[in-house]
Amino acid sequence: MVNKRDLSPASFIGVAKKGLISFGSGQPDLPPPDAVYQILPEYRDFKYGLIQGLTTLRVALAKQYPGSGKDDFVVTNGASEALDLSLRVLASLNTKLPKKVLLAQPYYYSYPHLIQFSGLEPVYLQTTRGRIDLDDFRDKAKQCCAVLINSPSNPTGRVESVETLKEIEKITAKLGIYVLSDEVYKELIYVRDNYLLSGPHVVTINSFSKTYAMCGFRIGYLWSRDKTFVERVIAMKTHSSMNTNILGQEMALEATKVPRQFIAGQLKIWEQRRDLLYQGLFELGLDVWKPEGAFYMLPKIDRPRDFVWDMYTKHKVITYLGDWFGAPGSVRFSYALDVEKIDEGMRRLREYLSGRK
């Protein structure tokens, strides 16, 4: 499956080798709260659910988003489908705005694909050490019908400043263009509380995958105050996938009832891992930013394709090639693995780098 010319993140999914250490996968290794499984033994439903999503789940979500109601949400097959539907709806709008979407580079590797699948064209923002350049933003946003924001960012771990985010709200409102705000890492911020981008032109995308470690169940959602936009998303989903898995939604509902302590506890674990990996990469003299959120680092690495390939084939360590994230010259490390494994991975990394010509 994995070959050196490709090295796509998807090609590593499901790879199993004895003694493998993976800094690859973008999913929590610790399980969801027990509560999500407690409803399983008695569960007996089987019929179609509402396309928009389970009402009780949307009511619970509305409590988390100030000024919102259950009708502002659509529950989807992960944040992926929320984004896919949003982009397809954007592409179908009868507007004179250019069919282009602005996004920061480096980016989550699915973004350009999804934008293109929907018939739109990606326009890339310059970033300075992972941060959006507002001058470049002002300039390029004019050529677009929407901007896609991802703070905290996969793969950079950057959290944009509140000032930058407020400025983005203003610029886009003035231009009359949409903001798609992918906030799936909003509960995984080490430096401050999340700043929820908002406004009638904002579509917020989130999921239960990262916060509650429910990746495999594929429960995501979007939130928007634009009624017409929400209706169009529902209309499209009616045909493209119908309701999201009914049992997965009930499990997500249970997750919303779990005390906030669970999230705080997880955050501490992530922070400890971040510090360990950051220290290790820093001591190796690598050029790397200390993550402010999410669970990724993006160090600069010479000959990164050789690095990823050799680390995998010779040292049984998975890392992801930066090229896939619009970051040539870099390699993405996820720290979704326990500290013992991070230590062992770092040991192998040191071994490899010390022998590298």
Place this chain on the structure above:
Amino acid sequence: MVNKRDLSPASFIGVAKKGLISFGSGQPDLPPPDAVYQILPEYRDFKYGLIQGLTTLRVALAKQYPGSGKDDFVVTNGASEALDLSLRVLASLNTKLPKKVLLAQPYYYSYPHLIQFSGLEPVYLQTTRGRIDLDDFRDKAKQCCAVLINSPSNPTGRVESVETLKEIEKITAKLGIYVLSDEVYKELIYVRDNYLLSGPHVVTINSFSKTYAMCGFRIGYLWSRDKTFVERVIAMKTHSSMNTNILGQEMALEATKVPRQFIAGQLKIWEQRRDLLYQGLFELGLDVWKPEGAFYMLPKIDRPRDFVWDMYTKHKVITYLGDWFGAPGSVRFSYALDVEKIDEGMRRLREYLSGRK
């Protein structure tokens, strides 16, 4: 939600009124086999699964499709997503064939929407009392890059003859165009065994929704011997929704282990209901075809919009307006409800029709 100008099938989803009789919904009312719930109490997985689908499930499916292997399948969010992904992949192919898809009218109401969402254009086949006209097929297939076949058909209940299906295989093979064969009702045929359309140019679409009453869990799949096509579907799903709900897939795997007797038992129930509803509509003098498969009838009805609206608002009976299925002048009746309810629904129908001017 329900209003007379719209009367879309989706607007009836989730409608609950005391004493309501629904000939609307296209989902089994009887539960899935018990076995699918038996794995729930011990279930503890949570991580991403393979985008292509659970290996054990694909191995089980391969046993049902002669000459196939697990790599020929992609598990999807219901047949809907299988169809959506197939159409989007078709639209993205670099081919000189016209960007048009041929389908029979009347059609399942999502088809034209999905075709258009993907950037393709629907071309409609004439049917004679619900059957495909092969001369028309030969003529129009030349203008298309794919044909979409749905036998047994929703909403007509028609099963095309084996001769017709074989001819369709031949014509399309000669033209070098794809066949998307939606066979979700393949286990619900009253007149013969299913004829599985096949060939390297055929993409078969199926699901666990109808056969195993698992609609709400959204487990569908596609099967194709065209490796490149399958790879393109996986590549797209990698970004648009990732893996299908892991627990739903495990439940579907359990369904594949249930003895065929379950399906035979269900078929008997469907046949009894069909006979009852057909007899009732026939005795009322309505022009209706006796269904050979699936669980729908499509009688001709004068002023069908008034009929659907009045039956719903005055007699608490849900039926679906034929216009949504490309069948103006008709109304769709599903018989996914027990015989007592069918009897009561027929009583109300007689009452209404006897008082109709």
